[in-house]
Amino acid sequence: MKMYHEAIVTKKESFTLPKGMRLLCRHTRIKGHENYSIYDDGRVYSHVSNKFLKTCPLHGYLTVNLNRKSMLHHRLVAQAFIKNPELKPEVNHIDGVKTNNHWTNLEWSTRSENAKHAFDIGLSRPGEHHFRAKVTDAQMTDIKMRLKAGQRQADIEEHFGLRGGYLKYVVSRNGWSHISIDGLHNPYMEPEPCKKNLIAYTKWWLKTERISQQNLARIIGVNGKTLNSHLTGRKVSPSIHKKLSDFFNK
Template identity: 30%
Template structure:
C-alpha cells in the first residue's frame, strides 16, 4: 500500500499578491502620477469613463494608480489590503501622497465618506396626513417619519398614498395619507421654470411601442406613473456620468429615452445620442441630438480641446497655435488628435514639428511644435513594477 504524505495547505492569497515581481520593458512611473512609455512619451494616462487613468503596456491595460502604488508604496502586510484608495476621492489624482492600500470594505466606506453625491440626504417621498374627520393636513418628510410619529405601519402609509386604502389606523387612531409630488431641487438651476416641462410616455430609440409604466419629461426627468402621483427623479447616476432607470430588469439610459420620446426615432439604429454641452447629466431635450459614432467621438475631442484640456491618447505630445496668434497653444497628446482638431494631416504635422519647411507648404493656417515635458516639483521617477497590478482592476 502506497503511503501518501500529508501536508497542510497554506492560505490562498489573492492573485494580485501571489504574482511575482517583474519589470515592464522600459516604462517608468512618477510620484506625481505620470507615466513614461518606452519611447519617452510622458502622460497622465488615458481617462476612463469611471474616472480612472490607464495605460496599455504590452497590449494589456493597467490602471495608473496601481502602477504608482506598486512602485512607491511598501507592499501591504495584510493580504486583504490589495485595493488602492484615493485619499481625496479624486480617481484622477494619482500622486503617491494621495494613495494607500486598503481592504475592500475600507475602500467602500471611504468612497461613501468622500463622495458628495452619496453624502446627500436620500430623496424620500414626503407625505401629508390628518386624522379622519379633520380638515387640515400635516406634512411628514417621509413615510418612515410618519410611521415613527403616528405608529402607522409604513406599508399602510404607502397603500394610502397609492390609493389602495382610504384610511389606516395607528395606536387606535384612524388617519388619512396622501403623497406630495417630489420636486427635483436642481431642476430650476439646470432648465429654468418648471412650467416649461411636459411629460409623455417613454419610448426607446430601437423600439416602436412605448415602455410600460414609465413617463419621461422634456427636462430629462422620469416617473414610474403619471406626473403628480409618483416618484419623480432624474434617474440613477452611474459612474460614467450618465443617468439610467430600470424597468423589467432592463437598464435604460435616460438621455436615449428623452431623445426617442421628443425628437423621434433615429434614421438608423446605429446612431448615438450626443450631449451638445458634453454634460452627461444634462438630459434636457434641447441638449440632445442624434449623431453617428464617429461624429460623437469627434465632438468629444473638440469640446475638450476648446476647454484647453489635454486630449489623452498614445503618441507624441504636440502643441498647435494659429499662425500669427500670440495666445497660448492648444495641447494635444498625439499628432493624431491634433490632426483631428486642425484638419491638417498627421504627416505634415510631424514634418512641421521637426522643422522641415516643406512640411507646411499647403497653405495651412496652423503651426506646430513638440510639447515641452515639464518636471513637476519634487517628482521622482522609478521603473514600472507590475507586481499585483495585472490581476486587479481597482
C-alpha cells in the first residue's frame, strides 16, 4: 500500500514556498527491498540507518545501493510511480538529462521510442547539435583549418578554451567527421548522394552521422535484420523503403 508524506520545504532546497505551506511527496516501500522507501522526487530512504541514501554515477546514470546491490535509480522511481500497462521495457528521460530522476521527467518506452527520442532532442546528433558540443560547426571548421596548417593542438585548445586532450579525440578518432577540410584526412566523409537513390543515401547518412543500422532501425521502428537485408539488397522491402523515405523527407 502506497503512503503519502508531507515534507516541509527547507531553505536548502532550490525553490521556496509561502511560509507554512507543505509540499506533498508520495513515497512507497521498494518492492523486494522493503527496508527502503522511495519518494517521487527520487530520494531513497533507509529504514535501517534512518537516513536518505546517496546516489552514485554509472555511465551517466545514477545508481543507489540497496542491500549491497547496485540498482538503477531511474528505474526504481518509474517502477514505483509510473504505470506501465503496455509493459514497455525501458525508462526514458524526457528532458534528456540522465540524472534528472523526478517522476515527472520519466516515461516508459520501447527501445525504438527511446532511440527516436534521443535523436529528436539531439542526444545522438553530431556536431553543434549534440547536447555536449563545446564548439559550433564554424569554430570546428576553423580548428580543423588550424590543424591542417600545423598549429599545435595545445595552442588551439587554449585559444578556444577547450580542456586539454579534447582535440586528440578529433584527430585520433575522427570526431566531427561531417566537417571536411581539403588536405585534412577524413576517411568517413564522402560526397552526399542523391536522395532518389535511397539505399545509397541511407548508407552515406549512417556513415556521416556515425549512427549504427541497429539504432536507425529503432528510430524508424523496424527490425534490424530486415533493415540490413534491405540495405544490402538481399531482400528489398517496399515498407522499409517508405519508412526511410518518410524519415529523410520529414
